[in-house]
Amino acid sequence: MRVAVVVFPGTNCEQDVEHVYAGLLKQEVLPIWHRDTDLKGADLVVLPGGFSYGDYLRTGALAKLSPVMRSVRAHAEAGGRVLGICNGFQILCEAGLLPGVLLENVGRRFLSRFINMRVESTASFFTQGLTPGAVITCPIAHFQGNYFAEPATLEELERHGQVVFRYCDASGEVSPDDVTVNVNGSCRAIAGISSRNGNVVGLMPHPERAVEALIGFVGGASGLAPFR
Amino acid sequence: MRYQVLVRLKPGVLDVQGKAVESGLKDKHFDGIRNVRIGRVIELEVEGLGKEEARSQVDEICRLLLANPVIEHYEILEVA
Numbered sequence: 427m428r429v430a431v432v433v434f435p436g437t438n439c440e441q442d443v444e445h446v447y448a449g450l451l452k453q454e455v456l457p458i459w460h461r462d463t464d465l466k467g468a469d470l471v472v473l474p475g476g477f478s479y480g481d482y483l484r485t486g487a488l489a490k491l492s493p494v495m496r497s498v499r500a501h502a503e504a505g506g507r508v509l510g511i512c513n514g515f516q517i518l519c520e521a522g523l524l525p526g527v528l529l530e531n532v533g534r535r536f537l538s539r540f541i542n543m544r545v546e547s548t549a550s551f552f553t554q555g556l557t558p559g560a561v562i563t564c565p566i567a568h569f570q571g572n573y574f575a576e577p578a579t580l581e582e583l584e585r586h587g588q589v590v591f592r593y594c595d596a597s598g599e600v601s602p603d604d605v606t607v608n609v610n611g612s613c614r615a616i617a618g619i620s621s622r623n624g625n626v627v628g629l630m631p632h633p634e635r636a637v638e639a640l641i642g643f644v645g646g647a648s649g650l651a652p653f654r
Numbered sequence: 655m656r657y658q659v660l661v662r663l664k665p666g667v668l669d670v671q672g673k674a675v676e677s678g679l680k681d682k683h684f685d686g687i688r689n690v691r692i693g694r695v696i697e698l699e700v701e702g703l704g705k706e707e708a709r710s711q712v713d714e715i716c717r718l719l720l721a722n723p724v725i726e727h728y729e730i731l732e733v734a
Contacts, residue, residue, distance in 0.1 A: 484722060491719065520722065527724045530670040574667065574725065611668070 427453045430468035432498065432514075434460040434489045439475035439511065442634045446653050447472075450637060460492040470507040471498055473514030475567070475632060485528065485570045486516035495521055507551050508626045512568055515618070515628030524619055524628045525583065526575030528568075532611025536569040541609060543617045543631055544594040547587040550620035552627040552652045561598045562591075564636035564649040566609070571630040573612035573619075580613055591618035591629055655700045655708040656733040659720055662693040667725045696720055697733070 429447045431440050440457060448455040456466050460478075465471060479488035489495070495517075502508045502523055510518040518524045531537055545553055545560045575583070583589050592615040593608045594600045600615050601607045608615040610630070618629025636649030663669050672690040679687045698715075700708040712730050721728040 483719070487719060487722070525724075527722055529668055529725070532668065532670070534670045534674055572668065576724070 427470060428466070428468045429453050429455045430458045430465045430471045431455055432458045432460060432471060432473050432494055434476070434478035434492060434517075436478045436480055437474055437476035437513070439513075439632070439634065442632070443472050443474045443511070446634045446637055446650065450650065451653060458494060460489070460494045463493050463497045465494075465497050465501055468501070468506075470509060471501055473498070473508070473510040473517050474634075475512030475514060478513055478517065481570075484520065486513060486518075486520035489513075489517045490521040499523065502621070502626050505623065505625055509552060510626075510628040511634065512566075512571075512630055512632060515630055516570060518626065518628045523626050524621060525579045526573055526613075526619070528570045528630065529572040529574045530570050531568070531572050531609070533605060533609075536567075537571065537609055538565070538567045539609070540564065541566050541617075541631055542594050542596055542598075542607075543591040543629075544598050544600060546589045546592055547620070549587045550590050550624035550627045552618075552620070552629075553590050554624075555654055556651055559598055560651075561594060561596065562631075562633060562636075562648045562651065563596075564631050564633045566631050568610070568630055571610040571612070573610075573616040573630070575613060580616075583616075583619055584614075586622055588620045588622065588624075589614070589616055589618075590620050590627060591616075591631070593617050655703070655705060657698055657700065657709075657712050658731040658733050659696040659698070659712065659716055660693060660729045660731065661696065661716075661721045662727050662729075663691060664725055664727055 602615040633649030
């Protein structure tokens with residue numbers, strides 16, 4: 427598999443993503459600068475985390491105007507795989523490739539900590555090899571991670587199995603109203619969603635930071651599973 | 655042509671900045687203050703277009719970038 431990793435000014439998780447795909451999974455990884463429009467025949471395009479354009483205006487708002495996004499949109503519309511992690515998820519929402527938006531965390535704090543997320547749907551490319559109900563423990567690091575969409579949009583997402591991850595406790599229990607579990611206050615405790623046909627996936631947590639047993643003292647290497 | 659664009663969060667959308675300001679004011683005993691909502695003002699100038707075209711371009715920019723229709727309303731004001 428050929429993986430294009432898009433780098434915007436302010437992206438800072440591209441090396442973590444490269445470590446997963448090139449270092450651990452032995453796939454070909456191509457860094458793509460945001461002014462480039464050639465995705466070089468990539469099968470998967472990853473928009474990594476970071477603070478593209480310093481989060482000016484709204485998170486992800488300026489990144490969606492970068493030239494590379496025209497190619498990312500065309501790739502997605504042709505059924506190609508796109509993965510947005512953290513700021514990448516925010517960019518996909520701003521670009522309209524995924525519905526909804528990420529608001530400021532309900533507790534008004536930047537959250538840098540481990541969370542648990544439950545696999546809800548295995549209909550997306552990113553979760554197809556996983557078991558529904560499985561729990562992945564990995565870090566989050568965001569100020570705007572509070573997933574918001576209109577009730578009608580949320581219903582649509584549920585109906586078509588587009589909610590791929592929800593925040594949960596260690597046993598897999600989801601409690602949307604409990605901020606110790608749904609830490610950023612996301613609608614329906616949503617941590618990640620997919621497009622209708624499952625080829626575009628966005629999530630706020632960072633499974634790519636929980637892929638090494640060496641540093642995964644809490645989560646182990648459980649974050650690696652969806653990347654396989 | 656000079657314009658001011660006012661971008662506001664739609665009613666019901668959580669405004670954590672507004673809440674923080676409200677709670678700060680409560681600490682100073684402004685107990686009657688409610689529903690503080692924080693928006694954004696963007697000023698811009700449009701050159702080389704007639705009035706109607708200029709306004710329609712600003713409208714296009716609002717929809718493309720300045721406001722996110724999922725959570726925000728916008729209003730365009732002409733500035734003399």
